[in-house]
Amino acid sequence: MRGVSEFGAALKTASPERTFPTLRGYPPEIQIGSELDIPQGPQRPETGVTLRLPRTVETVFAAAPLAYFLGAEIEPGRPPRLELDGDRTVPIDSFGATTPEALHRLLIHTFTLDCVARTEGQYPMELSARRTIEAAGVRLDWEAIYEKPLADRLAAFLSVDLQTVEAAAPDWRLTADIPETDDSGPLLPHLANELADIRTYPADHYPSESRERASTGQPSVSEQVNDATDTLLRGTDPRPPGGEPGAVNDRVPRSVEDASATPDVFRIRHADSILQVYAGNGVPIGANKITEESYLRHLSETPDETAALRVVVVCNDTEMLAEASVEEIYSSAPLLSVTGELRTNLTVDSLRDLLQSDIDLIHYIGHVSERGLSCADGHLDIGDLDAVSAQLFILNGCRSFRQGEKLVENGALAGVGTLQNVNNQVATEMGKKIAQLLQHGWPLAGALSLLRFDAIAGQEYTVLGDGTAELVSADSGVPACCLVEPTPDGEYRISIDTYLTRVRHLGTIFRPSFGEDDVYHLAGGEVSQWVADETELRELFERENAPVQLRRERSSTKLSLRWSHDLAEDMSPLSDGLTERMSPSSPLSDSSSKETTETD
Structure with missing residues (x-):
């Protein structure tokens, strides 16, 4: 508790x-030891805020972000309560069904109202x-509140209805499931x-919706379609022994070694946030996997x-x-010096030497098995390397x-990386779209988050390590996607979906270049909506090259992400029916992609 109480020292x-x-500053590092040791002594600011909480791992972990933001001291106590300047007490559990939920809702509440007060x-x-909150009938003397000490501001904020504030809050960026x-x-x-919204789970269970494995062992419709059409999958060994490359009749049962290539997959429990991360064993569908080492590595970067x-x-x-044409995508980054190289076979x-050289990003296209990455003369198992110098990677192959x-x-x-087998044509499209998003300043986790919304195939891909890592910075500061929906009268309803990054995360402001130019928004999720005719929409598309989605195509079976400069030249997809981006005979797959054999 005392260690987490020191997080506020970073403010x-x-x-x-x-x-x-x-x-806000970065909270101090924590190491697990037998006794408390704060090398420079307590540095937490005296904010007059105390969180009295049960001495449980679940509660203390959930309280860490709130304690950090409020500069609060955490002390043991029941029932859970918030103490302001020692003389005002507020029950915490009144803010949610559970103490962790209440702590997170209290964070959203105080954070959003402080964003309003800073105006x-x-x-x-x-x-x-502020417009949203005041339109709901909230009348506060914001000028006076701004001048108050933190504890007094918090007391004033607690008089405002939670639901009213949540309607004005940005979409929360992150939910983290970590072992208890x-x-x-x-x-x-x-x-x-x-x-983050920090949720814990028992170390001997996965934090899935029903604590059941995602796989039922039964072939899905997608698997049956792929089997019937004999779609080429990247998990297929290109040259089975004694046969032609990819020949179906030469497939053999997987060896015991290859059987272990199927990771322990589960579907992560739902969260109301833009992004989910997970720490622990197994492979989460719907969340990126994090480690402490990847965070520390990012902090040490210069x-x-x-x-x-x-x-x-x-x-x-x-x-x-x-897919190798992605090299041209990377090299075309505007106003940046990017050296794109293509290596084949x-x-x-050679691949070992490449991974151990100074590379900002390596984009691998090829077969992957439990033995490693396929090479011209065998397989390279990354586990055999002593060290890797490449900063970022995309491994676009099966599993x-x-x-x-x-x-x-x-x-x-x-x-x-990928969780299951992926259709070859789908993988090519996914690889190109990931490259385009990285080249336009989207962080790894942001790119995957957008593509997961775009199509089912996005669920097959996941981020490993620090998902806030990015190749370049977005031109607009905050990566954004334009959502377009035609109206019955021939106009278009437009909204801007923003994504938070490591530098520009919660609290960042965003002002669209179109629409109400005098209004700022808290970045995170959909921040602005307006209606435009075709001429106005074309003008918007010409201003900046950004990803565009038609709302009717979101979460479909086809990759539909487009780019504004392309649409400025040809607006027909906006008025046509669902535009087929890929051949109808090549359906996208989710976790049910056709299993294929791999040979030694």
């Missing part, structure tokens, strides 16, 4: 301006959240920094802003060369999750 101010991410300070602006053990303690400062970015695309199968030694985990364990910052 650069106790004023409402600490809602800006640059004024009376050094950065006056017209904030949409002391060993998870070192993750707390990193998750508190992101103001990037050279003047150096050219080096991106290497490796294609180790000639049948997959269509690398040997084991590449385990090899991706080994890359992070051996030194990579973060990357993208």
Whole structure:
């Protein structure tokens, strides 16, 4: 409890301006030991806020982000309560069905209202959240509240209805599921920094919706379709012994070694946030997997802003060369120096040397099995490497999750891997779209989050390591996607879906370049809506090249993500029926992709 209480020492101010991410600071590192040791002594600011909570791992972990944001001291006590300046007490459980839920809702409440209060300070602006709250009938003297000490502001905020504030709050960025053990303690400062909703789970269970494995052992419709059409999958060994490349009749049962290539998959429990992360064993569907090491690695980075970015695309199968054009995508980053290289049919030694050289991103295209990444003369198992120098990676092959985990364990910052077998044509499209999003400033987790909304196939991909890692920064500061919906009268309803990053996360403001130019929004989720005719929409598309989705195509079976500059030249997809982006004979797959054989 005392260790988590020190998180508030990172705050650069106790004023409402600490809602800006640059004024919060990074909480101090935690190490598990036999006794408390704070090398420089307690540094927590005296905010007059105390959280009295049960001495349980679940409760203390859930309280970490709130204690950090409020500069609060955590003390043992029952029932759970909030004490302000020692003379005002508020029951915490009144804010939610459980204590962890109540702590998170209290964080959303106080954070959002402090964002509104800061409009009376050094950065006056017209904030949409304030409009929403005042439209609901809330009348507070914001100027007076801004000047109050933190505990007094908090007391004033508690007079406002929670649901009213939640309607004005940004979409929360992150939910984290971590084991309910002391060993998870070192993750707390990193998750508190992101103001995450921290949920714990028993170490001997997965945090799934029903604690059942996602796989039932029964073939899905997608598997049966793939089997019937004999779709080429990247899990198929390109040259089975004694047969032609990819020949169906030459498939053989998987060996015992290959049987272990199927990771222990489960579907993560639902969360009301843009992104979910998970720490622990197994493979979560719907969440990115994190480790303390990847967070620490990111913190220790000292990037050279003047150096050219080096991106290497490796294609180790000639049948997959269509995706190799991503090298041109990376090299076309505007106003940036990006060196894109394409390597084909690398040997084991060549790929090993490449991974151990200074590379900002390696994009691997090819077959992946339990033995490793397929090479011209065998397989490279990442676990055999002493270290990896490549910072980011994309392993676009079947079931590449385990090899991706080994890359992070051996030194990579973060990357993208697959959970199941993936259709070859789908993988090509996914690889290109991930490359486009990274090139436009989307972090790894943001790119995957957007593609998961776009199509079922996005569920097959996951981020390993620190998902806030990015290749470049977005031109607009905050990565954003334009959602378009035609109206019956021939106009278009437009909204901007924003995504928070490591630097520009909760508290960041966003102002669209179109629509109500004088209104600012709290970035995170859909922040603005307006109606435009075709001429106005084309003008918007011409201003900046950003991803665009038609609302009717979201979460469909086809990858539908488009780019605004392309639509500015051809607006027909907006008025046509659902535009087929891929051949109807090549359906996208989710976790039910056709299983294929791999040979020794």
